[in-house]
Amino acid sequence: MQVGMLKGSIRLALKELKRWMAPEKAKTEITTFPSSAEIVSEPLGVVLIISAWNYPFLLSLDPVVGAIAAGNALILKPSEIAPASSSLLAKLVGEYMDSSSIRVVEGAVAETSALLEQKWDKIFYTGNGRVARIVMAAAAKHLTPVVLELGGKSPVVVDSGINLQVATRRIIMGKWGCNNGQACISPDYIVTTKDYAPKLVDSLRCELENFFGKKPMESKDLSRIVNSNHFARLSNMLDDDKVAGKIVHGGERDKSNLRIAPTILLDVPRDSLIMSEEIFGPLLPILTVDKIEDSFDIINSGTKPLAAYVFTNNKKLREQFVTMVSAGGVVVNDTTLHLAVSSLPFGGVQESGMGSYHGKFSFDAFSHKKAVLYRSFAGDAALRYPPYTQGKLRLMKALMSGSIIGIIRALLGFPKA
Structure with missing residues (x-):
């Protein structure tokens, strides 16, 4: 790739x-x-x-x-x-x-x-x-x-009424297919409604098993964690008391081989360690809200992310997301693919970066x-040179303001309106 x-x-x-x-x-x-x-x-x-x-x-x-x-x-x-x-x-x-x-x-x-x-x-x-x-x-x-x-904490908002299997597969590829989450634009957390969360978790479990098997720690399609320091950092997130009992899938770790299985956590506290910094690994917390529109407040309460993703068939929600969520880039109904579009600028905003x-x-x-300006020796107007009469000043002000009516009045010698 x-x-x-x-x-x-x-x-x-x-x-x-x-x-x-x-x-x-x-x-x-x-x-x-x-x-x-x-x-x-x-x-x-x-x-x-x-x-x-x-x-x-x-x-x-x-x-x-x-x-x-x-x-x-x-x-x-x-x-x-x-x-x-x-x-x-x-x-x-x-x-x-x-x-x-x-x-x-x-x-x-x-x-x-x-x-x-x-x-x-x-x-x-x-x-x-x-x-x-x-x-x-x-x-x-x-x-x-x-x-x-x-980078930053790139959110994924998942609405109801979508093709859940397609959405789930695209989230998985953006998260675990990209270096097992070790990518700056990989989904960092999901926001969905309380009612829809169980369906989403079940679909994630099913598709993860389809992709990486029942023993993902043995899968050749999942990257290892890059070194022991990053393994320890990710382990600390999982060992945080505030996320005890929140793992609903995965969680297996192998320190000797620097492997961590795809892990899903549900209803993690927003003040937990896993929600306080960019994860950059195979852990995916899910936050739940009463209404999907409440996700905007969660996203906007943090620093601006490098990427933001939304899955929805609701045109109004899509437009609200694009308008209200500030991020380096936004993708609707997929993840990470904007990276491959050369006609789009790739870069962050505020703490997710500058420049593109x-x-x-x-x-x-x-x-x-x-900037280069070319002029000839023709058209050298006496207007720009002293002495500056009242007529010259009126004309210069009109020229600088771009007022056609003012220019005409000054040329005709009319007093200032």
């Missing part, structure tokens, strides 16, 4: 780069007549890309495509949490790409800190909010612009949009 999506990004850039690079015509105002204007894209310079571990090739090289397409040189810092992937990236980039334009720097905290001390023309970081604050603080010292691709990329948005993320 990673390689396929990356190839798609490269093919799109090769196909569209000439169009992306072309100056964009811009309208001019009467105040600059006669003139023409355009917006010219130019490289920012030398950029730093710090990538994540969960999709180490896609999340490393996808922004690299945009940076190179825009004409920049760059340093790529892969995540040390996926050391084998980091080593392979360093080897392949060094072997196949121009070392005068792109270098890979491996290492952990010390190397990343050393890189952040340098002055860059842009920093692109994919990861979590804690490290993002460090990146942003370092960038502020040099007034370096940043793109932060983070994918397709032309990647090119724009690593470009400076330079």
Whole structure:
């Protein structure tokens, strides 16, 4: 999947780069007549890309495509949490790409800190909010612009009156099919009504068994947890006293093999550990409400997520969700697929990130949009030069305000209305 999506990004850039690079015509105002204007894209310079571990090739090289397409040189810092992937990236980039334009720097905290001390023309970081604050603080010292691709607690609202089997399968693929929940856009929690929750839980159980068998801990289609630290973090969520007795499916753990089964929890308290931070793992809590519209208050009471999902056949509810829920991206009747649409910007809002990329948005993320105004020596009006008479001032004010009637009155010498 990673390689396929990356190839798609490269093919799109090769196909569209000439169009992306072309100056964009811009309208001019009467105040600059006669003139023409355009917006010219130019490289920012030398950029730093710090990538994540969960999709180490896609999340490393996808922004690299945009940076190179825009004409920049760059340093790529892969995540040390996926050391084998980091080593392979360093080897392949060094072997196949121009070392005068792109270098890979491996290492952990010390190397990343050393890189952040340098002055860059842009920093692109994919990861979590804690490290993002460090990146942003370092960038502020040099007034370096940043793109932060983070995460958050992406909600799924499930309405009644839907094709429950299809909805369930799509939720499962978005949650457990994406690195066993270790993805920034995977569903983090579900909100549904008290009446509909039992049907939803039964459907989730049934489809999980269809996909991963009766012994999911032995399934080859489920990813392991990336390391012991993340395993311990997820275990702490399950061991929280506030969620005791809330597991309605799964819960099995194998520390030695870093495996956790797909786990569903029902009616977890909103002040529990599992609801206080991004889960980034195979645990899926379900919250229940009296009316489905009450889900908006739950979602909006937290920080803005990277993604938000709703399953409904109700046109009004769909429109309310799109209007009232602020998120990096919204998908109706599916999960995670907006990631694959290159014509859509991918990025967060507030604590789920800033800036966006994918397709032309990647090119724009690593470009400076330079404003260019062209004028000839003709049409040099005495109006702009002193001495400034009352007539000149009236005409200039009318020109600046764009009032056609005011311009005519000033030209005809009429007093101010």
